[in-house]
Structures are given as structure tokens and as C-alpha cells.
Amino acid sequence: MRWIRIEGLRLHSRDEEGRLRSQIVDLLGLRESEVGLVNIIRRSLDARHRRKPVFVYTVDVQVEKNVSPAIKFKKGINVHERPDEPVAPTIIPLRKKIKPIVVGSGPAGLFAALTLVRNNVPVVLLERGRKIPERVQDVEAFWRKGELNLESNVQFGEGGAGTFSDGKLISRTKDPLARWVKQVLVDMGAPEKILVEAKPHIGTDRLREVMINYRMYLEKKGCEFKFEARVTDLICHKGQLRGCVVNDREEIVGDFLILAIGQSAEDTYVLLSRKGVTLAPKPFAMGLRIEHPQAQINAMQYGRWKDEAGLPPAEYFLSARLKDGRSIYTFCMCPGGSVINASNHLGRVVTNGMSLSDRNGFYANSALVIPVKTSDFYRKSPLDGLNFRRIWEEKAFLLAGGNYFAPAEGLNSFLRNKTSPEVGFTTFLPGARAVSLDQVLPSFVVAALKEGLLLLGKKVPPFLSREANLIAVETRTSAPIRILRGEDGVSVSLEGLYPCGEGAGYAGGIISSALDGIKAATKAIVRESSSL
Ligand SMILES: Cc1cc2nc3c(=O)[nH]c(=O)nc-3n(C[C@H](O)[C@H](O)[C@H](O)COP(=O)(O)OP(=O)(O)OC[C@H]3O[C@@H](n4cnc5c(N)ncnc54)[C@H](O)[C@@H]3O)c2cc1C
Structure with missing residues (x-):
């Protein structure tokens, strides 16, 4: 069997999706029995030019290897072999045991933690805010009565800044792993349609459930979550990070730290500046x-x-x-x-x-x-x-x-x-x-x-x-600051510190922050598990 990708099929209503198959059979000039599975890859809505809105589809179609389609040319429709796309990040062989700390439970921190546990690396994840059920109460008290909880609010807490959002998963990235990110969210309870819609969204109600499932999954795989655990200091020795201090009290030691703090933790930026971590202004x-x-x-x-x-x-x-x-x-x-x-x-x-x-x-x-x-x-x-x-x-x-x-x-x-x-x-x-x-x-x-x-x-x-x-x-469209890092993902001024996500100034939005978390963790595993 081989897969063919067809882009540009059009329908006036989603209720007509059953008709896609007959359109495909006709377009490819094949018999019905010669067409196998049809998977919808993308669905967008074209409402431009004051014309009747149409749904536009990209589909992958399975055909026998020895069958040669006689493709009919149709304006706006593109037929080609399905590109090879990675289905998940590759597993990295570990050369030694490593002990990471992840700070922040937003998309960057969660996907960094997932990357680590998929590689059998146990993680401690520190989050200054509270778990979702308590956080929801705190946020509602703020919206109803104007009582702001400085550690549990729309920016801080389980799931990060996007938990109280539209949960739009739009990103301009061409990174094929964006689809894997969405697949993970579906596995954690997001609706399957996010895999195909051109402008997918989850909604804050569903997103909260997804985040709780995500935490429970990571816990089973070896991630220890600590909530109400604000990083208040970094433990450094001769330019190397050795761990951090939580709530001005508890020392947590690790080989490296993935910093996924989002853009609203001003106190943490001040801490980084005090510690000599190189920061730069950003538009x-x-x-x-x-x-x-x-x-x-x-x-x-x-x-x-x-x-x-x-x-x-x-x-x-x-x-x-x-x-x-x-x-x-x-x-x-x-x-x-x-x-x-x-x-x-x-x-x-x-x-x-x-x-x-x-x-x-x-x-x-x-x-x-x-x-x-x-x-x-x-x-x-x-x-x-x-x-x-x-x-x-x-x-x-x-x-x-x-x-x-x-x-x-x-x-x-x-x-x-x-x-x-x-x-x-x-x-x-x-x-x-x-x-x-x-x-x-x-x-x-x-x-x-x-x-x-x-x-x-x-x-x-x-x-x-x-x-x-x-x-x-x-004002919080993206961070006005960047935590400078090298190609290897490490802070240019502090060994062992891997800044990532929106707060590091290298991502903006749920999908790109998640992708940056994956990248940061991948680079950290490669580098830290091979260093002496
Ligand atoms: C209301 C709202 C709606 C949004 N809507 C969308 C949307 O629809 N689609 C979209 O793509 N993007 C949306 N965004 C943006 C999106 O949420 C962010 O781009 C994304 O969450 C950034 O991910 P992150 O993991 O880098 O940081 P964050 O999600 O900000 O997570 C950082 C986490 O780190 C924790 N933290 C910070 N400092 C410390 C510390 N010192 N110690 C311990 N923990 C710490 C914080 O409590 C926070 O939970 C929205 C943002 C908001 C606020």
C-alpha cells in the first residue's frame, strides 16, 4: 500500500464529508475497491471574497502499490505522494543517568517533562501556582470580587498561562512535530478534531481537563510535581548550575534545569539578572x-x-x-x-x-x-x-x-x-x-x-x-525580554541552565512553546547525558 496526499477538495457543508470518497475515486480515476483508507489531514473554512463559505480538505488516501491512478487535472487541487513526517520525537540513547529539574508547568515545561520521561529520565517539576481545581477557585474569586492571589492566577498555576484561554492551537511553524504535540493533547483528552482543523482550538473548559490528565500521565511515568513551589534562588558553583532554592527554604539539587517560566514571572527575571544570567531586550x-x-x-x-x-x-x-x-x-x-x-x-x-x-x-x-x-x-x-x-x-x-x-x-x-x-x-x-x-x-x-x-x-x-x-x-503579547541561549540550548552565561518557551523569548503561543520545550529537553538530554 502507498499513501497519496490530495489538497484542495471542497465541500459546502461538513455534513457532506461522506461525499469526499466518491470525489477522490473520481479524481484518481480508480475503481471504488482500489481506494483504501481516507484520512482527513486538514480542514479549513474559506469564507473569502464574499462567496458562499466552503470547507477545503487535505486528505491522505491509501491505494495499492501496483495501482496507477489516472489523475484528472482540476483547478485548485494538488495530488502528490504523502511526505514522510516524523510521528514522534526520536528516543535518545542515554550514556549516563541524569537528574533534571523543570521549572514551570505551562506547555513548554510539560512538553519538556514529557520528552524527559519518554527517554526514561525521572523529573522534578516545580510550579509556583496551584493545581487546577484550586486555581479555578482563585481566579473566579479574582474575577468576581477583585481578590488577586499573587501565586495562583491566570498566569501562574497548573497548565501555565494558556489554561484560561481560548486554547487556540494555531502556529505558523512548519515543524512536523506540531502534529505530535496535538496528538499528545488528544491522548490527554482534547477533541480529535484539533488534529485536522486548520484553526484548531480546545476551549478553557476542555483544556483544564486535558492539563489534569497530562499531569496524572506524567506522574505515572516518573515526573514528580511540586506545586506552590516557587524558585527563589539558583544554586551555582563556578559558572555551573547545581540546583535551585524553592520558597526561600528548600534546596533542590539537579544536574541541569529547564527554565520554562513564561513571561509574567518578573521576580524570576530579576533573580536571573541578579545571578548574572545574560538577558536582552526584545520587541x-x-x-x-x-x-x-x-x-x-x-x-x-x-x-x-x-x-x-x-x-x-x-x-x-x-x-x-x-x-x-x-x-x-x-x-x-x-x-x-x-x-x-x-x-x-x-x-x-x-x-x-x-x-x-x-x-x-x-x-x-x-x-x-x-x-x-x-x-x-x-x-x-x-x-x-x-x-x-x-x-x-x-x-x-x-x-x-x-x-x-x-x-x-x-x-x-x-x-x-x-x-x-x-x-x-x-x-x-x-x-x-x-x-x-x-x-x-x-x-x-x-x-x-x-x-x-x-x-x-x-x-x-x-x-x-x-x-x-x-x-x-x-501588554502580554509576548515577552519583552530574551534569556540568551546558544545553539546547544544552554544559557550563554550559566552552564546547566536551559531557558525555553515564551518566557525565554524564543516562542509565543501554546504550540510553539510546547515545541520549544521539546527542543530544550532534547538538547539537554544529548548534552548532559554525554558530558563527564
Ligand atoms: C488568557 C490567555 C489566553 C491565551 N490564549 C492563547 C491561545 O488561545 N492560544 C495560544 O497559542 N496561546 C495563548 N496564550 C498564550 C499562551 O498561553 C502562552 O504562549 C504559553 O502558555 C506559554 O507557555 P510557557 O510554557 O512558555 O509559559 P507559561 O504557560 O506562562 O507557563 C509558565 C509557568 O511557569 C510558572 N513559573 C513562573 N515562574 C516560576 C518560578 N519562579 N518558580 C516556579 N514556577 C514558575 C508559572 O506559574 C507558569 O505556570 C494565552 C495566554 C493567556 C494568558
Whole structure:
């Protein structure tokens, strides 16, 4: 048997998937009995050009080795041999026993730990936050009553920053292991459809279950989890890391440490800087969240087919180039979701987006951001980016009343520079307060948002809806800092330290952070198990 890949098959409804087989038989010019298994590899929705939305498929088809298909040429359809893709990372022969520590239970830390236990290396995983059931209670108390737990919140705790998210698994990477990452998530309880959808998502409700299953699986395989275990110091001897200190008390010794702390652990960045670990400033992006009724987004994207059965809540990605060479773009769109309070520091407001697996909420939101260059904030310390975003997060907190409400303004009010700002209903909890957003963001970001929104409105007029509201501030798009590492994955200044994931500045998003965790652990195993 051999496998043929066909790209570009089209159907108007997912209910018609049963018809794919007859399309394939016809396309390949074969008899029905000559076509074996048909596996859907990818399904995307093409709703462009104001045409009726169509689902576009890539499939792998099994045919007998000795059968020669007589492929009919059809515009937009591509037929070729299935490429060889690795199904899982290779197992590395160990030359000696090694004792690693992993810090952080986000995607980077979890996939680093999985890579280690798959290679029969036992792991200790340290996580400053709490397990999901307790964490959910802490986060809900924050959203309901404004009571922030500094160690258990949207950024810190089991599963990392993405646990309270839309669980979008989109990544621009061409790394074939991205499929394996999704397969692992399916094995841990994520829906199978994430393996085929072009824009897969899990939803925070399912993701929480997946993360708990993931922990239980790793525990069975030799990973010891320690929660409420914050790394407060590194134990170093002659430029070599020997372990770390947890909660200023307990010493944990190891041969090397995989550091997957995410981008919100400012105290840990300060610790690294104090220990002489080389850090560098990194560009990031900032702006705000924009929220519309989902029905308006459906109309904007699907036009007169907006009420067609079988169409998912519509998504969008918009961007435009600005006069000064910067751009404006939407990011992390959450159909049917809500804007959430993602702060992990006292006296600061940070927005982000979240949705449930069925994405059936009344509103849609997205980050709307402007790139921030290092020259916008860098003076002399690599920590300057953290200080820069802190200023705006604190401003947001204070201007909205100092009770973790978000400053917010109607889109029209913002664009018309109204002196008495207005805002409609937003999903943000504990609440939002009408504030002129001109005060809440750096002037270059405000100017770029105003210019950019008008450009986006020219491209897609319904985007500038009267009912759209802006909620500030969105600052945690990616880390404003990089923990420099060499090709071998090790910190350029501290032997035995393997920084990875979003916090190291080499990844952003769930999939790319997971892939970076795998890479870091693989490099560490190769290097550490062969060193004397
Ligand atoms: C609300 C929200 C929604 C998001 N939505 C999406 C989405 O839909 N799709 C997507 O791809 N990405 C999304 N992201 C981004 C995504 O979550 C991150 O890119 C990803 O989680 C980064 O993975 P990581 O493992 O590098 O770090 P993190 O997930 O941030 O994990 C780091 C972990 O390290 C722990 N830690 C930090 N310091 C210490 C210390 N000193 N000691 C012990 N433990 C420590 C933290 O508690 C945390 O659990 C979202 C983020 C947020 C906040």
C-alpha cells in the first residue's frame, strides 16, 4: 500500500464529508475497491471574497502499490505522494543517568517533562501556582470580587498561562512535530478534531481537563510535581548550575534545569539578572482588546450566508501598514468568548481573551496591537521592557478606579476623541469603567491605533461598529525580554541552565512553546547525558 496526499477538495457543508470518497475515486480515476483508507489531514473554512463559505480538505488516501491512478487535472487541487513526517520525537540513547529539574508547568515545561520521561529520565517539576481545581477557585474569586492571589492566577498555576484561554492551537511553524504535540493533547483528552482543523482550538473548559490528565500521565511515568513551589534562588558553583532554592527554604539539587517560566514571572527575571544570567531586550506588541457582538462578526465574515447551518462562529485576522512603517494587527481572536482580567501583580490591569470549547458566547473579542520596538523602551537594563509595560498596566488599574476594573471606551468615542468617554457592555470582570483610552497607552500606540482602526475600517467597514468597545491594556503579547541561549540550548552565561518557551523569548503561543520545550529537553538530554 502507498499513501497519496490530495489538497484542495471542497465541500459546502461538513455534513457532506461522506461525499469526499466518491470525489477522490473520481479524481484518481480508480475503481471504488482500489481506494483504501481516507484520512482527513486538514480542514479549513474559506469564507473569502464574499462567496458562499466552503470547507477545503487535505486528505491522505491509501491505494495499492501496483495501482496507477489516472489523475484528472482540476483547478485548485494538488495530488502528490504523502511526505514522510516524523510521528514522534526520536528516543535518545542515554550514556549516563541524569537528574533534571523543570521549572514551570505551562506547555513548554510539560512538553519538556514529557520528552524527559519518554527517554526514561525521572523529573522534578516545580510550579509556583496551584493545581487546577484550586486555581479555578482563585481566579473566579479574582474575577468576581477583585481578590488577586499573587501565586495562583491566570498566569501562574497548573497548565501555565494558556489554561484560561481560548486554547487556540494555531502556529505558523512548519515543524512536523506540531502534529505530535496535538496528538499528545488528544491522548490527554482534547477533541480529535484539533488534529485536522486548520484553526484548531480546545476551549478553557476542555483544556483544564486535558492539563489534569497530562499531569496524572506524567506522574505515572516518573515526573514528580511540586506545586506552590516557587524558585527563589539558583544554586551555582563556578559558572555551573547545581540546583535551585524553592520558597526561600528548600534546596533542590539537579544536574541541569529547564527554565520554562513564561513571561509574567518578573521576580524570576530579576533573580536571573541578579545571578548574572545574560538577558536582552526584545520587541513585543501592545494595545487593547476590541469586543463586538459575535453576530456582527458572523455578518462581516460570512455576508448573506451568516445564518447558514454548520458554520462555526466567525473569526477574523486584520492588519494594515501605518505611515511610520509600523503596523496594526489583530491577534488571539476569541469567537464567542470573553475578555478576561489576566493580572498577576497587585495594582495592575492586564487584558486577554478566553472562550469555552463551544464558543457559544454572545460576544467576540480580539487583541488589537501595535509593535513595540526595543528603542521605544530600552535605556540600559534588559529589564526595561518589564518596567515599560508595568507603567501602563498600573495606569490602567488606577484610571479605572483601583479595583481591578478595566479602563474601556466605545470605539466611536475613542475615534472621536470624546471629552466624556462612553462605553457599552463588556464581558470583562469584575467590570469596566469608561475612561479616555488616550491616557492609558503610550502616545505612539494611541496614534497608531487611531490611524490603524480607520484603515481597517476602510478594508472591512463593519469592523468599525457602533457597538464595538475597546478594553485596555493588552501588554502580554509576548515577552519583552530574551534569556540568551546558544545553539546547544544552554544559557550563554550559566552552564546547566536551559531557558525555553515564551518566557525565554524564543516562542509565543501554546504550540510553539510546547515545541520549544521539546527542543530544550532534547538538547539537554544529548548534552548532559554525554558530558563527564
Ligand atoms: C488568557 C490567555 C489566553 C491565551 N490564549 C492563547 C491561545 O488561545 N492560544 C495560544 O497559542 N496561546 C495563548 N496564550 C498564550 C499562551 O498561553 C502562552 O504562549 C504559553 O502558555 C506559554 O507557555 P510557557 O510554557 O512558555 O509559559 P507559561 O504557560 O506562562 O507557563 C509558565 C509557568 O511557569 C510558572 N513559573 C513562573 N515562574 C516560576 C518560578 N519562579 N518558580 C516556579 N514556577 C514558575 C508559572 O506559574 C507558569 O505556570 C494565552 C495566554 C493567556 C494568558
